Structure formats: structure tokens, C-alpha cells
Amino acid sequence: MKQESEQYAELKKYMEEQFMFEFDSEITEDSDLFKAGVLDSFGYISLMAHIEREYGVKFGEDALLGNVSASLSGIVDFVASARRQTAESR
Numbered sequence: 001m002k003q004e005s006e007q008y009a010e011l012k013k014y015m016e017e018q019f020m021f022e023f024d025s026e027i028t029e030d031s032d033l034f035k036a037g038v039l040d041s042f043g044y045i046s047l048m049a050h051i052e053r054e055y056g057v058k059f060g061e062d063a064l065l066g067n068v069s070a071s072l073s074g075i076v077d078f079v080a081s082a083r084r085q086t087a088e089s090r
Contacts, residue, residue: 007055008076014050015072019043029072039070051075057082 033039
């Protein structure tokens with residue numbers, strides 16, 4: 001879906017600029033960014049705040065405390081799913 005691919009590209013660019021790294025063969029879009037040393041708890045909260053602002057997705061306590069994968073692909077999947085659920089509930 002075009003909207004999801006645009007979201008994917010925007011989040012990838014945001015993360016690379018914000019956390020000063022590049023996705024490559026060592027840190028892939030499926031890598032756990034905590035284990036890769038890219039994200040710490042402050043960075044994770046900043047990323048979640050960015051996603052809430054830009055995509056209108058609200059993270060519940062469960063999501064903030066660990067039920068969202070800390071990989072680019074996991075975060076994009078979560079945002080797409082949350083947006084679909086919001087659209088279906090209208």
C-alpha cells in the first residue's frame with residue numbers, strides 16, 4: 001500500500017537522522033534497535049512521541065512497555081495496524 005510505503009520511508013529517514021545511523025547489512029530494518037545499540041529508553045520515548053504526532057496513533061501502556069517491536073518493520077506494522085483499526089471503528 002502506497003501510504004504504508006511512504007510511512008516506512010519517512011520513519012526510516014527520521015530514525016536515521018534522529019539517531020545518527022544508517023540501515024545497512026548490519027543494522028537492518030528488522031533489527032532490534034535496542035540490541036543494536038541505536039535506541040535507549042529516551043530515544044524510544046522520543047520516537048513514540050514522533051509517531052503519535054505525525055500519524056495520530058496513540059500508544060497504550062502495553063505498547064510503551066514492550067509489546068511493540070523495536071525494529072523499523074515492527075513499528076511500521078504497528079502503526080499501520082493501529083491506523084486501520086481506527087479507520088474501521090469510525
